[in-house]
Amino acid sequence: MSATAERPATRGFVGLPIDRVDGHAKVTGAARYAADAPIAAPLHATIVQATIACGRIIAIDERATRAVEGVVDVLTYHNATRIPALPFDFTAPSSEELAPLQSDEIKYDGQHVAAVIAETFEAARAGAALLRVEYESRAPELSPGGARTVEQPEQWFGSDAQPRRGDPERAFEAAGVRIDQTYTTPIENHNPLEPSATVAEWRDGELIVHDSTQWVRGTRAVLAKSFGLDEEKVRVIAPYLGGGFGCKGFFWPHPLIAAMAAKLTNRPVKLVLTREQMFTSCGYRSETRQRLRLGATRDGRLQAILHDVLGTSSRVGTFVETAGGVTAMLFDVPNIAVTHSIARLDVPTPTAMRAPGEAPGSFALGCALDELASACGIDPLDVLRRNHAAVDPSSGLPFSSKHLLACYERGAEAFGWSTRPQAPRAMRDGGELVGWGVATATYPALRSPAQARVVLGADGSVDVASATHDLGTGMYTILAQIAADELGVDPRAIRVRIGDSSFPIAPVAGGSMSSASVGPAVQDAARRAYREAIAIATSAGGSPLHGLGEDEIEACDGGLRSKREPSRAIAYGEIVRLGGSGAIEALGSAAPGDEGERLSFHSFGAQFVEVRYDEELARLRVSRALGVFDCGRILNAKTARSQMIGGIVWGIGMALMEETVRDPRAGAVVTNNFADYHVPVNADIAAIDVLFVEEPDLAFNPLGVRGIGEIGITGVAAAIANAVYHATGVRLRDLPIVPEKLLAAQAAV
Amino acid sequence: MRAFEYVVADSPAAARALARESGDARFYAGGTTLVDLMKSDVERPGRVIDISRLPLTAIELRGDVLRIGALARNSDVAYDPAVARRFPAVSEALLSGASGQIRNAATIGGNLLQRTRCTYFRETRWRCNKREPGSGCDALDGFNRGHAILGTSDSCIATYPGDLAVALCALSANVIVEGDAGERTVALDELYVLPGDRPERENTLAAGELITGIELRAEPLYEHSHYLKIRDRASYEFALASVACAIELEGGRIARARLALGGVATVPWRAREAEDLLAGSPPGDAAYRRAADAALAGARTRAHNGYKVELAKRAIVRALRTACGGAA
Structure with missing residues (x-):
């Protein structure tokens, strides 16, 4: 049982725009990422990957590789550790069902077929370039259209993947206004700045792994299962990540190769995926083909939505891009049919990528609503308002705290929406057409059980520890702020330690749930430590607070004092010394209860975008973006704002440039570098503003916080496509919106 | 990257001599193309001759003729007042290329010889007539959104990727080349060779020749x-x-x-x-x-x-x- 909310969270440090407490370490290079692990003289492993998409290995010629000075060994299916099957489950979340290097079979281009282990990185790379692998190849299946195997999963991650209510087909046919369009989104890759990396070391039968992972405990579980070890014999360390966005969430094969190589050579081994390998070896967002049928009244009230999603998955694992996941919840519609299908292809396995499902789904749904507005001759924002759902129509439960209408209002006012002419091609600036678009942002509020430890030391130190993660977004800082408020200590004086599987349990840094899961656990631990300190300070003989009651004491400046006589004060370090046990140590925990049976928890937002279009040159730019978000309490105004700006930048990339292209015959990614896979550069990003409708969601957790990691990207691509329509009068339903599509759409008008 | 020999040249003549005696040498100046391609195993020189310290960095307007040393940095040329005023297209082309960091490293001579961005050239797994003469071209029926539509052949459709050379081409620049027989001047658009059935040959430089500068004649038109x-x-x-x-x-x-x-x-x-x-x-x-x-x-x-x-x-x-x- 947690220390209950008898002392509500103070507003002292929580919420303030405090600089990242880990910022200095990062900009000075003191922060050690996985590949910087302080391991002396590791060997280096470089992975060699399959260059066919379907078939088998006939021969591997290692002679030239082994002749390279410094090459120690070559790991292939001939000498790799035998590892049992790894079917996905949430206790051991392996993305691929079979460990790497177990047989001669090739299931996708980019599959790991060997690792060259050498004394230096250079020798490993040179050796890898010389490895000759001969294949027997069959023609791969690469396109979801007409795929031989198409599956319709009943459930995905515990949710109904084929939800229905009412009689959607009949309601659609009977509707006064009907929209029936197909929207497509391409393969996209996460592209964190830091590539995935592992340093593995075996020490006395124990496996220690420094890994760039969003889930130290998940990684530990798969490694333990793979090598037949107790989980206590495996330690996974990930203090910092240079971004993850989902590609470091579930387990991928390369840490197993590092651990096998370390076992084979009896030396620590460092393995860093190359940028090219990042396109095939740690997931991607599946392409989607989404048919949307909307039936509505002539005044834009939805009567039916039918949303059919076709995505892809591989032969070696399953991931469903649930683009229709929010369709049944987002609008007040009586008749719904959502279907999800996946085509099995000879490709790598897709995975969760920032707002999995919601990102492509909000594009299709957000565009379809805009098309409905046009068909009805109504302002698109009015259509969103008219279909606002006051209760969650998918469950019938009330929302815990929904302020989407306020997001629309505040956004419209800040953006100047009321001056928007309804007709397309009605706004110009200089030689350019100008368009405005709007769409709804949404992401579920998720939470998992978590624990944290707070230790007050005799030297006055305050330590917070939990097996959570910092993807670069501010976890260190917000945990320090939360503990600071409970203890009355400056957050910069608190040492936060995270990213270690030996620390108190925390969930995957995914599903935007870390703040809402770990934050309350830290709050609970800090409260317990605080109360323990009070117990010592009021009972120990030498304490200035001796004899006072608990309610006569408050926290201040790194210690406790009497409320009535503030000069009667004692620092935490001194309290610890009086206690005589060397430290005050408190384990806190927090977990969701049964509130999900009574309430529906979601975050919402509104995305407003302005585009400028040079029609002659087919040059399209986003000149202005505004996101207004309802995400519960904001723990740090600065890092939260950065997080949202980052999400919107992602949305701009998704809308205008990002696309992973496979060679149409071979199935290999041909845009596997930052010259060919385009992400926005600074010059592409104009003014972005972010506003929060800050209503703490105290029914969700004692801090009132909901996650903010993913919602920022949702709705952006739709708002941009809608703005493009407003500017040009043409609908672009196929992402990304690149010049040739704009030229073709113009030519077709 | 494969092992290679690295040598530093102290004069253009020495650089050429070092290249001649090697047979599979590459000149290294800014390194912005060469090093990338060595990392991806496309370029495999046995010897890399560092010419970056040669005294070829001057940008001089003498009368109506602007002479730019081959080792002048892209950014220095772009911001040179004479270039910006008399040849604005050159300045604009340079500033539209790459990023600030790369422009600070890249050199004018090297930039002229920038290799194509064709994916099928830049990854050794594919068939490429430019990289491996006679092997075929996977770009013809591959993903060719960025590929050329002019000057192509059945052997190669790789696009020339640079900006500077396009501006220099329009402005009838000359390239100054130093070889065994001394200095020669070649019109910029005669420096380059259409792929035809030999796309591995991209220019008319002879073995051991070194670009030492470019020349632009100022005209009111420019x-x-x-x-x-x-x-x-x-x-x-x-x-x-x-x-x-x-x-x-x-x-x-x-x-x-x-x-x-x-x-x-x-x-x-x-x-x-x-x-x-x-x-x-x-x-x-x-x-x-x-x-x-x-x-x-x-x-x-x-x-x-x-x-x-x-x-x-x-x-x-x-x-x-x-x-x-x-x-x-």
């Missing part, structure tokens, strides 16, 4: 030159299509015009028929469009690059209109 680049993002991106042009008006008519294209051809592409059509015409979109049609008349497209024809034509019209605005 003060109204302009470089326009269309690309997928606002910066740090290769051209889908680009245009370098210059226009001179006389008595309400176009007296002379210069036009070159980038991003659409296998070499920096001088459009002389279009220039001839423009000469004598009254300025205006009709003349520009006629010139654009002529410039793209020989275009041959593949599955994904058909859009470049119309995009390049529109770029030509816009660039000429802009240049003419400056010339009016």
Whole structure:
């Protein structure tokens, strides 16, 4: 049982725009990422990957590789550790069902077929370039259209993947206004700045792994299962990540190769995926083909939505891009049919990528609503308002705290929406057409059980520890702020330690749930430590607070004092010394209860975008973006704002440039570098503003916080496509919106 | 990357001697193309000759002739006042290329010889006639959105990726080359070779020859030159299509015009028929469009690059209109 909310969270440090407490370490290079692990003289492993998409290995010629000075060994299916099957489950979340290097079979281009282990990185790379692998190849299946195997999963991650209510087909046919369009989104890759990396070391039968992972405990579980070890014999360390966005969430094969190589050579081994390998070896967002049928009244009230999603998955694992996941919840519609299908292809396995499902789904749904507005001759924002759902129509439960209408209002006012002419091609600036678009942002509020430890030391130190993660977004800082408020200590004086599987349990840094899961656990631990300190300070003989009651004491400046006589004060370090046990140590925990049976928890937002279009040159730019978000309490105004700006930048990339292209015959990614896979550069990003409708969601957790990691990207691509329509009068339903599509759409008008 | 020998040259003559005795040497100046390609195993020189310290960095205007040393940095040339005033297209082209960091490292001579961005050239797993003569071309029926539509052959459709050379091509620059027989001067558009059935041969430099500089003759026409680049993002991106042009008006008519294209051809592409059509015409979109049609008349497209024809034509019209605005 947690220390209950008898002392509500103070507003002292929580919420303030405090600089990242880990910022200095990062900009000075003191922060050690996985590949910087302080391991002396590791060997280096470089992975060699399959260059066919379907078939088998006939021969591997290692002679030239082994002749390279410094090459120690070559790991292939001939000498790799035998590892049992790894079917996905949430206790051991392996993305691929079979460990790497177990047989001669090739299931996708980019599959790991060997690792060259050498004394230096250079020798490993040179050796890898010389490895000759001969294949027997069959023609791969690469396109979801007409795929031989198409599956319709009943459930995905515990949710109904084929939800229905009412009689959607009949309601659609009977509707006064009907929209029936197909929207497509391409393969996209996460592209964190830091590539995935592992340093593995075996020490006395124990496996220690420094890994760039969003889930130290998940990684530990798969490694333990793979090598037949107790989980206590495996330690996974990930203090910092240079971004993850989902590609470091579930387990991928390369840490197993590092651990096998370390076992084979009896030396620590460092393995860093190359940028090219990042396109095939740690997931991607599946392409989607989404048919949307909307039936509505002539005044834009939805009567039916039918949303059919076709995505892809591989032969070696399953991931469903649930683009229709929010369709049944987002609008007040009586008749719904959502279907999800996946085509099995000879490709790598897709995975969760920032707002999995919601990102492509909000594009299709957000565009379809805009098309409905046009068909009805109504302002698109009015259509969103008219279909606002006051209760969650998918469950019938009330929302815990929904302020989407306020997001629309505040956004419209800040953006100047009321001056928007309804007709397309009605706004110009200089030689350019100008368009405005709007769409709804949404992401579920998720939470998992978590624990944290707070230790007050005799030297006055305050330590917070939990097996959570910092993807670069501010976890260190917000945990320090939360503990600071409970203890009355400056957050910069608190040492936060995270990213270690030996620390108190925390969930995957995914599903935007870390703040809402770990934050309350830290709050609970800090409260317990605080109360323990009070117990010592009021009972120990030498304490200035001796004899006072608990309610006569408050926290201040790194210690406790009497409320009535503030000069009667004692620092935490001194309290610890009086206690005589060397430290005050408190384990806190927090977990969701049964509130999900009574309430529906979601975050919402509104995305407003302005585009400028040079029609002659087919040059399209986003000149202005505004996101207004309802995400519960904001723990740090600065890092939260950065997080949202980052999400919107992602949305701009998704809308205008990002696309992973496979060679149409071979199935290999041909845009596997930052010259060919385009992400926005600074010059592409104009003014972005972010506003929060800050209503703490105290029914969700004692801090009132909901996650903010993913919602920022949702709705952006739709708002941009809608703005493009407003500017040009043409609908672009196929992402990304690149010049040739704009030229073709113009030519077709 | 494979092991290689690294040597530093202390004079152009020494650099050439080091290259001659090696047989598989590469000159290294800014390294912005060479090192990338060595990392990806496309370039495999046995010897890398560092010429970056040779005294070839001067940018000098003597009379009407601007001479730029081969080792002048892209950013220094771009911001040189004489270049910006007398040859604005050169300055604009340089500033539209790469990023600030790369422009600070890249050199003018090296930039001229920048290798193509064709994916099928840059990864050794694919068949590529340029990289491995006679092996075939996987780009022809592969993903060829960025590939050339002018100057192509059945062996190669790789696009010449640079910006600077396109501007220099329009402005009739000369390249100064030092070889065993001393210095020679070659017109820029004669430096490059169409792929034909030998796409591995990209230029007319002989073994051991070294580019030591470029020469531009200042003409009033060039003060109204302009470089326009269309690309997928606002910066740090290769051209889908680009245009370098210059226009001179006389008595309400176009007296002379210069036009070159980038991003659409296998070499920096001088459009002389279009220039001839423009000469004598009254300025205006009709003349520009006629010139654009002529410039793209020989275009041959593949599955994904058909859009470049119309995009390049529109770029030509816009660039000429802009240049003419400056010339009016």
